[in-house]
Each structure stands twice: as C-alpha cells, then as structure tokens.
Amino acid sequence: MTAPSIIDPARFLHEHLQQASPNLLRDMLTTFVNTLLSADADAVCGADYGVRSPERVNSRNGYRHRDFDTRAGTIDVAIPKLREGSYFPDWLLERRRRAERALTSVVATCYLLGVSTRRMEKLVESLGITRLSKSQVSVMAAELDEQVESFRTRPLDAGPYTFVAADALVMKVREGGRVVNVHALLATGVNADGHREILGLQVSSAEDGAGWLGFFRDLVARGLTGVRLVTSDAHAGLVAAIGATLPGATWQRCRTHYAANLMAATPKSSWGWVKALLHSVYDQPDATAVQAQFDRVLDSLHDKLPHVAEHLETARADVLAFTAFPKEIWRQIWSNNPAERLNREIRRRTDVVGIFPDRTSLIRLVGAVLAEQHDEWTEGRRYLGLDVLARSRVTLVDGAADASPSTPTKEVSTELTALTA
Secondary structure (H helix, E strand, C coil): CCCCCCCCHHHHHHHHHHHCCCCHHHHHHHHHHHHHHHHHHHHHHCCCCCCCCCCCCCCEEEEEEEEEEECCEEEEEEEEEECCCCCCCHHHHCCCCHHHHHHHHHHHHHHHCCCCHHHHHHHHHHHCCCCCCHHHHHHHHHHHHHHHHHHHCCCCCCCCCCEEEEEEEEEEEEECCEEEEEEEEEEEEECCCCCEEEEEEEEECCCCHHHHHHHHHHHHHCCCCCCCEEEECCCHHHHHHHHHHCCCCEEEECHHHHHHHHHHCCCHHHHHHHHHHHHHHHCCCCHHHHHHHHHHHHHHHHHHCHHHHHHHHHCHHHHCHHHHCCHHHHHHHHHCCHHHHHHHHHHHHHCCCCEECCHHHHHHHHHHHHHHHHHHHHHCCCCCCHHHHHHHHHHHHCCCCCCCCCCCCHHHHHHHHHHHC
16 A cells, blocks of 8 residues: 555545545545655655655655544554654654543443443444554553543642632442442632633542542642632532631532522422522622622512522522622623533533443543643633732732631531531
8 A cells, every 4th residue: 555645635525525435534534644644754754755866865665554543433544664764653643632542441441341332332433443452451541540640639839729619520430349429529720820720630439528528638738729719519518628628718609509409499380580580699780789689589589489588598698609709700700600611521521431430430531531621721711810810819808808708507517517526
C-alpha cells in the first residue's frame, strides 16, 4: 500500500460521495491521515517520494501498518518506514483525549471482569473500536490513573476561592458480588483570577457527615482558603461539614435543589404559579427588593397554601443568603450555575457505562472528565470579574453585610456537634 503525499480535494470528495459508502467518513479519514503521514515523512527525508534530489538526507523503505482508534472508528494507518533511523508521528498517534481514553479503559475493564458482555459489545461498537488487548488496557489505565491522581491531589494555590459549590452524584458500582450505590463528592470554586476550578473529587459509600467532613478537610489541607460563600443542597451532613471546616463562610441553599424540595411540598396543580413566585424573588434588583418580594410571596401563599408558605419561611435565611453579596454575583450564579452544568456533563459521559466494575474505574472516568473541564475553564473567559471578586471580599470583611453562616436547623446543629466532638 502506498500513501501519496498530494491529493486533489475536489476529485477526492466527488469520487467518495458518488460511492455513498456507509464507511465514507472512515475511508476519507484514512486517506487524509495517510496523506499527512506521507507528506511529513517526505519532509524528514528532504525530498518528495520517488524524486531524486541533492537535498535528500534519507529515503523511504515501505510502511508499517497500525490500527488507529478514532471517533469515526478504527482505521488502518500506513506509517512510512525510513532506510536510516525511524519515523514515528507522536503528534498524530496520541491515543484519544483523557476522558475518551478513560471511557475505553472502563469498557475494557468490564470485558475483563465479565460484566454485562452484550451491553459492553454495543458500547464498544458505538465507539468504533475493534479490539482491546489486556496490555493496552493496562498501559492506558496506569497512565490515566497517574494523571487523575495528580489532578485530584494537586495544591489549591490559586486562592482565595471566594465562591465554592459542592454536590454529590449517585452512581452504581459492583462490590462484593453485588451492585451498590456510591456517592461521587464534587466541589468547584472561583479562584483569585476569576476563573472556575474543579477543586476535588472523592468517592464515598454514603453521603453522610463523615464523608463530607473528610472531603472538605482534604480541600483545606490542600490549600482551600478565603471562602466566603458555599452553595449546596440542604443535606445535614454537608452543611455541618461546611460549618466545621470553613468558619466564617456563608452557606447558600442551592436554588435548583430548593425548587425541587418546594415542588415536593406543593400540589401539582399549583406548582406552576408557585414556581413563578419563587423566581420573582431572585429577579429583584437589590437586597431590599428581594426581601420585600419574599414577604409578598409569603402573603400570597399564606391563605391558599399555608404549608408551602411555612416551607418558604423556614428556608428564608438559607435561600436568601446571596443578598450579602454584590448583585452582579446573583445574576452570574443564577444564570450560569457551573455545578448543575457540570453534573449534566458527567452524567452524559457515565450513563453509557451504567454499572462501573469498581471504584477505581469510576474515579478514572469521572476524574478524566473533570480534568478536561478544568482545562477548558482555565483557558476560557473569566467567570467573574476581578472587581466583583474584590468587592465581594471587602464587603464582608468590612461588615457591611452579615457574613456569618445561615442559622442551622436543629438537625444540622446536632450533626455539627457530632462532627466536631
């Protein structure tokens, strides 16, 4: 097989489109990759293939064929061989992005452990991968585990992290011959430069106070400082762990989670207008207007739905904790919630696996997804402006707003006492 270094794009596309082959994309990709490799090898040799030239420093000596796994499927790559030395295109044959490699290794691990073979065959076919050897799996897994572990344990030295969000995702893992639920504990934050960061990932058997306490203690030990606002759901163990490890930080009840809690307490026929009333609170221009609108919402609900009004009144301090911060923060947090968007991305990448063969494979895949997202955030635009971050810190330090955590419920207070004893 030869791989010409020059092709006519118009003629090439016309011929392939006329064939209408089901493997059109794969065939085209194979041709383009082999053409690039041939041209690159000619550049190394100093002259085009088969051309006599005084500038030639090496010559071609056939090809060696390698399977190359791509998103379009496994293609046959013809790598040119040289008469002297060797040619190996590292720039092209880097095998997948981290998350894609992690997913492949998870699939391979499932195969090796004999987990749901029929389902794994469909998943491998959807990835376009024709084969995976045990040695390939071992190399991929070892490299990925090292990268993910370095990412999960890196120093958090870009602080202060003024705003932090925490959440947990439930996933299924095989342990001891049965399928169990485990919790992936996640935290994101906004660093001193205004960019978002993935702060940590740990897998816990249960979403309890002990798990969250160990998680936040690890973040603090790695350098988490300067936290002013933590957004999360109202899980008692989580709130207690925040109070025990981040003294002085305000706790904000997650808007999305609270809406789900309130919906469960509201008759289905009334949820539409109750939801609209709740959203109207968040849409106010300043803290005074927020408090006033909240009072009007309570008045509207008191006679028609007294139990819903009571639910809102009980959660008032937790739901409105954001009013201690500049209003620019409100709009950014409400309109572009990083935790919820990140959760959806993790679910999208992990749902194809279904049941993980072990915790290591779960950490490998989720950790790789988080590392990729972290890189995108670092290279992207600032999430918050530096002036907004500065005003957020100064406002609370000067005491212009109450920076103390929201008053915990009796359940949370009991949990906090148990954790700090």
